[in-house]
Structures are given as structure tokens and as C-alpha cells.
Amino acid sequence: MPSSLPLEEPVASTSRDSLILNYARIRKESELICAPLETEDYCIQTMPDVSPAKWHLAHTSWFFETFILLPFLKNYHCYRPAYDYLFNSYYLTHGQPFYRPIRGLLSRPTVAEIYQYRAAADEAMVNLITNTEEQYWPEIKALIVLGLNHEQQHQELMLTDLKHIFAQNPLRPRYRELVSSPEQTVADLKWITVDKGVYDIGHNGTGFGYDNEFPLHDVLLQGFALASRPVTNAEYLEFINDGGYRNPALWLSAGWACVQDNAWQAPLYWEQHDGDWWHMTLGGLRPVDPGAPVCHVSQYEAAAYASWAGKRLPTEFEWEVSVAELPVQGNLRNTDYLQPAAVNDGTSLQQCYGDVWEWTASAYAPYPGYRVPAGTVGEYNGKFMSSQAVLRGGSCVTPPDHIRRSYRNFFYPKDRWQFSGIRLAQDLCRY
Ligand SMILES: [Fe+2]
DSSP states (O other), X not given: OOOSSSOOOOGGGSOHHHHHHHHHHHHHHHHHHHTTOOGGGGGOOOSTTOOXXXXXXXXXXXXXXXXIIHXXXXXXXXXXXXXXXXXXXXXXXXXXXXXXXXXXXXXOSXXXXXXXXXXXXXXXXXXXXXXXXXXXXXXXXXXXXXXXXXXXXXXXXXXXXXXXXHHTSTTOOOSSXXXXXXXXXXXXXXXXXXXXXXXXXXXXXXXXOOGGGOSOEEEEEOOXXXXXXXXXXXXXXXXXXXXXXXXXXXXXXXXXXXXXXXXXXXXXXXXXXXXXXXXXXXXXXXXXXXXXXXXXXXXXXXXXXXXHHTOBOOOHHHHHHHTTTSOSOSBOGGGOOOSXXXXXXXXXXXXXXXXXXXXXXXXXXXXXXXXXXXSGGGGTXXXXXXXXXXXXXXXXXXXXXXXXXXXXXXXXXXXOSSSEEOOOEEEXXXX
16 A cells, blocks of 8 residues: 555554654764764765765754644744755755755854754654644654654765765775674575565555555566675675776676776775775775675676676565565664675575665666655655666665665665675576
């Protein structure tokens, strides 16, 4: 069933008290992510896709203010009318947003003023949750759950953007010291087979889901096999050393144009020193770990690697069916590695959740029967269903309670600044 709002959660399942606790926890997490920053770090924008940390902090508060406080809290007045323009991201039916590529030019409002804005929004939200009349509660609660999931998406983006920001600085600053993941020898890759059949795809209606995960529907899959683990740095290095970036026969046309236009020779953040590969991490410049999943590759690079390996990328449906029995756990943000890490398991499917978002071959498109939710909040997902590809599984900077089997992330095929990697698939049948 398509939802009227971008979530599906039994209204009775969460009390107001527990929602206040969840609200406080998730809002606090955004600020904890910023705790290692100096004031100067909050303001930098290194490319149009990257937003300054302070913009993320303000925009997530704007979301609560715009979609919940202004329409539902009696006598609430807009905190600062100018913020409605500065911190609107892309909601055009609400108003014309400030131009995204120059968010880094906003030295004012100051970081301190943005923290005051957050505190004011939080105080008003607790007031609203506590005092809302029962008849309005289901609608408000649904929007709050959406707002908290939105905040968690921006937490991941903050870490992703901070990595890009620090990587542009020749001083190679560390966001902070990282917990080291254990050194591992990686098991040989195995192939996990799935039989031909008709499978359920999409959100089953239990717990939160974005509108783009609905409706649940049938998909016919041919028999296929999925790689037991993501492609490692060592494996990707073989592709590089074999001239992968110099061989147009391996690349999609648009991908080869990207290679030429941007002089790509390795994943984003990789650099060679005295013959060894290093890469920028949130913990500063580090040697590339051969056993860790390769990260910061575009869908074009993922497809070229698959072509070189004689395999292909999985569809998002193949990925979703393959992980049906797996628990939702892995190297997500709670491990605190903030980097993909090697795992030596080798017995079955591993690292599907966490480490790297896995590029699929699927275009980001509506499921059969999908309807854009009514109102301005309908701009959240549906209008982006063009020219982008789906990624699955979450990454090492995804909050552990913000990923699920049906979760569909989406980026343009050229994008590399997300924690994005590769898992291979192959056909079982010959045509
Ligand atoms: Fe947003």
C-alpha cells in the first residue's frame, strides 16, 4: 500500500515520552558529530554537492520548523524569516531556496546563532509533542518520525562532506582520531546463488519506510549469483594496474567521458607516494588497507570494474532478495571506524550492511503503484526519480537504526564522494 506520508509506522507503537527521548537522542547525535570541529570547519563548502556543517545543522531544524511547528503549534512564529530562505534545501512549492552551490558563502548567521536556532526548535518541539491534542497526534507523529529520519540522513551527509572538506586541505587535517579496525586477511570470494522466481520487493509496512520503498510488489528474477563480499582495495588495484582506467572497451560511454574529463586514475581520495597508495580518511591520510572494501568509486567505475572482471553489477532487486535472511548489522556508524573495514568470514554473504553503499545496476525509478505524497513534503523523494542509480546497504557512516533491507539510496552515476563501493553479480543461465 502506498502511504499518504513517507512513512509507515503503527501510530500506537510509540508513546509521546519515548518519542521525546528519541527526538533528543537523534538531535544530540548531530551535535556530537560536530563536537570535534573548530568554528572555521563549520563554514566550508568544497563543491556544490557538499554543504557546510553549520548549514546541515540549520537545515534539519528548518525541516521541523517548516513542516511541523509552523502548521501545528499554536502561536508559534517563524524563528527568523530569513532562515526560511537560507535553509530550505529544494522544496520549491514552499519557496525559492538560497542557491545551493554558494552555501559556503554564508559567514552569517554564525555557528553560535545556529545552535541557538536548534535549541529554540527543540524547545518548541517538546512543547508540541507534550501538548498536542489527540486528534492531531497521528499526523504530527508521522511527520516527526520523518523529520528524525531526515536528520539521520544529514548526519551521514555531514561526515561525508567533512571528509571531502578536510581532503581538500593540503595540511590533511584529521576530523578526529579513529578507532582502528582489526587487521584481517580476507577470505576468497564465494558466489551465493539464488533461484529463478517471483519475489516480494519493497517495504512490508512494519516500521518506518520512505515513500520510495512502497508499494510492496512482485518481481520476477532469473537465477543469479551474488558475490559473498564487496570488491576489496587489493582487487581494485589489480584493475588499476591492468590499465583499467586507460581501456575504453571496459567503460560505458558516459563513464569514459568522465574518466577523460576528470583524469580519473583511481578512486576519489587515493594518492600515490613512493609507489604506495594512500588515501584520505576521517582520521587523516592513511595507507590503503588491501582487505577493506574499495570505496569512493562512481557507478561508472563500478561497472567498468565488473566488465573487467567478467561479471556485472546486481540489480537492486537481486540485492534485496539475497539479504532476506541477514540481520541488519555490520560496520555502521556505531563501530566508530568511520572507514570500511576488512572482514574474514568467508562462509556466506557478508558486509551487506555497512562498510560501503553498494552500487546497483538499477535506475532510481518509482515502484509500480507509487504515488508522490501530497503537499510540499512530497518533494522529499519522488521528484528525484530521473537519471540516478540505486545504492543499497548503508555505509560505515550510516546510523545503525537508519538502514533496512528495503532502503533505497540514490546518487548520480558519476558521484564518488559518498562511501560507495562494489559488489559483483553474475548470471546462472546462458541466453
Ligand atoms: Fe534535507
